[in-house]
Amino acid sequence: MDFKELLKERYAVKRYDNKEKIDDKVLKDILECAVLTPSAVNMQPWEFFLVKTSVGKEKLKACIKDFNIERFCDCYACIVIAAKTALNAQDVMAICKKEEADGRFENKEIFKNRYEHMLKAVDGHNFKGDIKEWCAKQSYIALGTILYASHAYGVDSTPLEGIDADKADEILDLKRQNLHTQCIVLLGKAAKDDSNSLKFRNKSRVNTVKEALFK
Numbered sequence: 001m002d003f004k005e006l007l008k009e010r011y012a013v014k015r016y017d018n019k020e021k022i023d024d025k026v027l028k029d030i031l032e033c034a035v036l037t038p039s040a041v042n043m044q045p046w047e048f049f050l051v052k053t054s055v056g057k058e059k060l061k062a063c064i065k066d067f068n069i070e071r072f073c074d075c076y077a078c079i080v081i082a083a084k085t086a087l088n089a090q091d092v093m094a095i096c097k098k099e100e101a102d103g104r105f106e107n108k109e110i111f112k113n114r115y116e117h118m119l120k121a122v123d124g125h126n127f128k129g130d131i132k133e134w135c136a137k138q139s140y141i142a143l144g145t146i147l148y149a150s151h152a153y154g155v156d157s158t159p160l161e162g163i164d165a166d167k168a169d170e171i172l173d174l175k176r177q178n179l180h181t182q183c184i185v186l187l188g189k190a191a192k193d194d195s196n197s198l199k200f201r202n203k204s205r206v207n208t209v210k211e212a213l214f215k
């Protein structure tokens with residue numbers, strides 16, 4: 001499908017059909033797309049938590065704001081996107097080792113240069129004190145990936161910031177793992193009477209594209 005058409009077709013579902021399921025294979029494909037999301041110096045400073053069992057959903061429900069509860073309960077599964085709250089030299093080395101295992105370095109010199117380049121970026125943000133914000137920003141790129149991938153696989157979705165992120169951290173024990181919840185993506189099949197469906201409501205965007213002016 002043409003990518004612009006995909007963007008025009010997908011929308012944030014407000015009401016799900018709670019009888020509809022999603023194949024495990026499709027959920028796996030969506031998560032694999034999330035993992036493929038690009039990030040600055042390839043730090044991938046996030047983790048994705050799939051919640052689909054009724055026990056898991058019941059626990060996670062406590063972090064969902066009232067206005068999102070019905071859609072949360074009716075969706076089939078959700079993905080909690082958590083971003084790292086701290087990064088250090090060990091984390092950088094772990095990524096470098098994986099890049100090495102994936103055959104990205106011809107020799108030890110390239111490995112060393114790569115490690116130093118990545119560490120400089122991470123140290124720079126630690127020095128500025130904005131490592132959390134840096135990681136959080138990257139994780140929203142993954143949110144985009146999940147929304148578009150879901151639609152491409154025929155799955156409807158809703159991004160949720162209407163959550164208590166600290167509560168989600170508590171439920172998933174994320175603080176201990178240096179992670180903080182950023183948002184949750186609901187996945188499922190839209191109900192036929194979903195008020196936000198494009199059958200009932202047109203998509204609406206303002207023009208935010210401007211010609212850059214140079215003095």
Ligand SMILES: Cc1cc2nc3c(=O)[nH]c(=O)nc-3n(C[C@H](O)[C@H](O)[C@H](O)COP(=O)(O)O)c2cc1C
Nearest residue numbers: 010011012013014068158159160161162163183203
């Ligand atoms: C970061 C983010 C957070 C959002 N949080 C919520 C939410 O908590 N509840 C909800 O129903 N919709 C939420 N939305 C959906 C937006 O309202 C929706 O994407 C926007 O109105 C544009 O409409 P469309 O996605 O249908 O094109 C969120 C969207 C984004 C991108």
